[in-house]
Amino acid sequence: MKTELLIVGAGAAGMAAALSAWEAGCRDILLADRRGLPGGILPQCLHKGFGLAGYGTELTGPDYAARLAQRLEKTGVRFALGTEVLEIRGDKTAVLSDRRGLTELCFDRLILAAGCREKSIGSLPVAGTRPAGIFTAGQTQEMMNLHGQDPGKEILILGSGDLGMIMARQFTLAGKHVIALVEKDARCGGMARNFHRCIEPYAIPVLYRTTVTQIHGAGRINGVTLRHLDSGREERIPCDTLVTALGLIPERVLVRKLGEPVWLFLAGNCRRVHDLVDSAVAEAEQVGRSAAIRLDKAL
Amino acid sequence: MQAFDVVVIGGGLLGCFAARNLCRWKLDTALLEAREDVCTGVSRANTAIVYPGFDHKPGTLKAEMCVRANAGFETLCRELDVPFHRCGSLMVSFGEKADAVLKKKYENGHSMGVPGLRLLSGEEALRMEPALAAGVTSALYAPTTGTVNPWELGIAACESAAANGAKLCLNTRALAISRTAEGYRIETGREDFICRAVINCSGLYADRVQELLFPSPVHIAPDAADYLILDKAAENKPVHIIQYEPEDGGKGFNAVPTVEGSLLLGPSERDNETDFAVRADGLSFVRARAERVLPGLDPEDTIRSFAAVRPNPQREDGSSIGSFVIENPGPGFWSLIGIKTPGLTCADELGRYVAEKAAAFLHADANEAFDGHRSGIPKAGRMCWERRNAAIQANPDYGEVICCCEDVTKAEVLEAIRRGAVTLDGVKRRTGTGMGRCQGSRCQEKLLALLAQELGVSEAEVTKDGAGSEILGGGRNEN
Numbered sequence: 001m002k003t004e005l006l007i008v009g010a011g012a013a014g015m016a017a018a019l020s021a022w023e024a025g026c027r028d029i030l031l032a033d034r035r036g037l038p039g040g041i042l043p044q045c046l047h048k049g050f051g052l053a054g055y056g057t058e059l060t061g062p063d064y065a066a067r068l069a070q071r072l073e074k075t076g077v078r079f080a081l082g083t084e085v086l087e088i089r090g091d092k093t094a095v096l097s098d099r100r101g102l103t104e105l106c107f108d109r110l111i112l113a114a115g116c117r118e119k120s121i122g123s124l125p126v127a128g129t130r131p132a133g134i135f136t137a138g139q140t141q142e143m144m145n146l147h148g149q150d151p152g153k154e155i156l157i158l159g160s161g162d163l164g165m166i167m168a169r170q171f172t173l174a175g176k177h178v179i180a181l182v183e184k185d186a187r188c189g190g191m192a193r194n195f196h197r198c199i200e201p202y203a204i205p206v207l208y209r210t211t212v213t214q215i216h217g218a219g220r221i222n223g224v225t226l227r228h229l230d231s232g233r234e235e236r237i238p239c240d241t242l243v244t245a246l247g248l249i250p251e252r253v254l255v256r257k258l259g260e261p262v263w264l265f266l267a268g269n270c271r272r273v274h275d276l277v278d279s280a281v282a283e284a285e286q287v288g289r290s291a292a293i294r295l296d297k298a299l
Numbered sequence: 300m301q302a303f304d305v306v307v308i309g310g311g312l313l314g315c316f317a318a319r320n321l322c323r324w325k326l327d328t329a330l331l332e333a334r335e336d337v338c339t340g341v342s343r344a345n346t347a348i349v350y351p352g353f354d355h356k357p358g359t360l361k362a363e364m365c366v367r368a369n370a371g372f373e374t375l376c377r378e379l380d381v382p383f384h385r386c387g388s389l390m391v392s393f394g395e396k397a398d399a400v401l402k403k404k405y406e407n408g409h410s411m412g413v414p415g416l417r418l419l420s421g422e423e424a425l426r427m428e429p430a431l432a433a434g435v436t437s438a439l440y441a442p443t444t445g446t447v448n449p450w451e452l453g454i455a456a457c458e459s460a461a462a463n464g465a466k467l468c469l470n471t472r473a474l475a476i477s478r479t480a481e482g483y484r485i486e487t488g489r490e491d492f493i494c495r496a497v498i499n500c501s502g503l504y505a506d507r508v509q510e511l512l513f514p515s516p517v518h519i520a521p522d523a524a525d526y527l528i529l530d531k532a533a534e535n536k537p538v539h540i541i542q543y544e545p546e547d548g549g550k551g552f553n554a555v556p557t558v559e560g561s562l563l564l565g566p567s568e569r570d571n572e573t574d575f576a577v578r579a580d581g582l583s584f585v586r587a588r589a590e591r592v593l594p595g596l597d598p599e600d601t602i603r604s605f606a607a608v609r610p611n612p613q614r615e616d617g618s619s620i621g622s623f624v625i626e627n628p629g630p631g632f633w634s635l636i637g638i639k640t641p642g643l644t645c646a647d648e649l650g651r652y653v654a655e656k657a658a659a660f661l662h663a664d665a666n667e668a669f670d671g672h673r674s675g676i677p678k679a680g681r682m683c684w685e686r687r688n689a690a691i692q693a694n695p696d697y698g699e700v701i702c703c704c705e706d707v708t709k710a711e712v713l714e715a716i717r718r719g720a721v722t723l724d725g726v727k728r729r730t731g732t733g734m735g736r737c738q739g740s741r742c743q744e745k746l747l748a749l750l751a752q753e754l755g756v757s758e759a760e761v762t763k764d765g766a767g768s769e770i771l772g773g774g775r776n777e778n
Contacts (some may be wrong), residue, residue: 034703084700095684099695102688122528125586127579130605132723132763132770136740147744152773167574209386213579219767240773253532253736278585 004028005291006094006107008085008254011040012277013268013284014113015068020288021111022075022129030105030238032080032096038066038072040115042136042277044145047166049197053162053278057204058230061215064277088112088254092263109291112255113267116248121158124246128215128225137163137245144170152241156224158212162190162275164245169198171243179239182212182226189245215242248273265291303329303466305657306485306494308473310337312449312627313635314500315456316650321669322463322496323654324663329492330457330465331485336725339388341502341642343606344526344575346553347563348540349383349445350641353408353416364648365641366411367529369443370737375647379455380675381447382558389419389428391435391592394546401439401544408441430537432594444540446450446555449643450728451675456647458718463666465717468492476512479742482631483512485625487504496631496657503610505636513628517620522611523533523574524566525581527589528603530736531560535595543592550587555593559705559731562590562596564589566607577606582586602736610635625653631660676714676729680706702742702747704735707724712746716753724764726750743770 005076007014010033018031025103039044042050056069072079074077080096087095088110096103118136135143135151141163143149153170157164160183166177181199186208188195199206207226213234214225223238250270258264267284274280307318310332334340349372355362376383392398401418408416417440424438425431444546461467468487475486482495501508509515522709529536536556543552550568557563567581582604612620623645626634633653642649657663677686679697691698696710707730715729723739723746726732732746733739739746747770751758762768 034700043343082699084703085634086700097687097691097698097700099691099698101691101698102684104684117737118740120602120736120740122738123577123599123601125582126575129574129576129580132768133773139740139743143744146749149744149747150772152771154773155571219765220773222770256532267701 001103002106004108007031007111007113009033009115010038011112011115012042013280015072016281016284016287017111017113017267018077019021021292022077024292026292029077030080032083032085032086036082038069044142046145050277054281090258100268109263111265111267111291114251114270117251119246119249121244126212129217130158131217131219131221133240134223134242137167137243140167140243149175154239155241155243156239157243159245160206161245162188162194165190165194165198168204172202178204180207182207182210183233184211200260229299303327303494304661305496306492307498309500309502311340311502312321312341312453312646313638313649315453315703316646317498317500317653318460318465319456320650320654322460322465323666324658326663326667328465329468331468331471331473335469335721336577338450342449342453344605345449347446347449347555349447350644351413351443353404353413353440359622361371364645366413368645368648378671380671381452381455383445383447384558385445387442388542389424389539390439390469390484390542390544392437392544393434394436395547397544398437401437405439428537428539430535430593430595432592438583446557448558455673463669472510495661498653499634510633517612517624519610519637520613522609523606524569525577525585525606526565527563527585527601529600530602533600533753536562541592554593575608576606609639610637676711679708701745702732702739705731707732712749722762722764
């Protein structure tokens, strides 16, 4: 199988890159994503706040994704959803897996728009046990908003990035008790806008210059030890859930051994972490236009 | 009440191999495991090394078994369909004192017939393993050292035992043992087991299980240690197992390129402790050791830390015992107490040893029908593309990747549950889900749904590793 332009990841960036590549004249585009529906993480972001720059209004994640998907429907961009890209090779072939089989796909250019993964607590030197009840913030968002799964009741959040703040609000609105956000720095890790919307109105405590040094609990987590970094004082806080918002890592594992070939483009959060979807989209549109042009004609 | 010829107490690596080897005779065998799954204790956390045997005292059971077991490991793993990497090891030193220690180990291993041992200069070691720190002064190269996934091996042995007729009884804890006219009665709180012989493989609790009926002259002083795991995408990983012999005579350190492709670092130096809780100073120790020996590793590639607990055997006076302890406190009753390094290497040898004892005691006939071959869950990530495509054609679930870090498909997860996984960790141990760089944050919700669906329970009832470790709803803690 062949395609001129393969885009890996049908989130906001992948869809935006596909649209702009189509509009720039590329007529053979395949957009692959492991999820069963387009939008990447947008479908799990039920809160408003997307699209102020791009659309001049505040949309929810699913609405934002739907707008991109509707525009794509009017193009000839092909979707391969429920499709895992297993390998991308230096000879411009990729191996795709879905329920019908493996496909070896030859492409001329490739845009990687695979987003980010969340840094997990395993990467930190945290002592203690390894019980159930520890989730990443994005994971709890997907659990609650897409699968109706309830992560816990007495929740401590480690990290004060945007995802941590957004989930603190959702937990609170869902009747859960957010004990605090714990932030190692002296200031909030995310955007001021999210602090004013998600933290202040609900009087959720934020403990600055504080971190989690130990996890307690045998089966399920039943508490953590907090360390106040300036005083060195430690205290044990009971909780039944620990949610981590430790930051995002661009997901470039698929291309890590390829170097920087001219046919490879990066778009969206796997290029760099964006605070706003509009900025990821604007950048991806530029990438899409560059990738629309055949390499031999670009010279 | 159930009657058996032999009851094995404890479903760790040792118990699983004891049960499997008992099946070589015409003996009705039961394997009792207190937990919901096998290989959840000592077997679930250790250094994963198949040792060559140069480190043990010549003439001891440990040394003899280790050399023999190492030589037969390919055959064993082929029979059980478990990946085994004979990657070889370099024990490295950075100074004269440690150089001398390596030389002694070389001579020791040579006299025991450990094959292929070579003493290398620092330059030779660096040529062989460029990831090593400059300044390495010598290395003991052992080409026969290897690595295996300990729980994959134990689960394979358990499946092989069950296929040959052993009865696996989970959630069955031995609470009391008494003598009967024909042998022993084991009370479990659920039903009683009567048997003619008992093999006690209770790991950290082996002394206490023996004390249910007999005194135990050996006591287990659990010995905990910390480990780190680096992502398989980490740069500058060694190709060989690296063992560090410190100049100050302190605790050694290992870097093990695992069969999964990650890098295992540890253990730390620690006081005796009983639980599986990680300590911060232990992690710092491991990081410092890694930096000393393999300076190109990036701590940012760490994806997990965990603690292991070893059953360290001690005499009444508190002195440590260096050898394997195999107690025979009463007729037809054997205890494997304090089987630590190289227990993984010798698991099959030890199982065979006690099975032979029991078979001789019971005058059992050989079981001609014994078939040692077991087929593992076919892993999509280990298949070539043609085979993987064929697997999807036969079963579309092979086309659906559930764990994208470790490349595990829905077909493997469903098969793991069919084979006895009842928890998230049970699926992890059988398929590798959640062992990669995101540590399950992207597949856990799918696994929850699959476990609930296949086990016929609600998602809220699904646990990480047994009752009390519910994933949803905040668990059932009383804080």
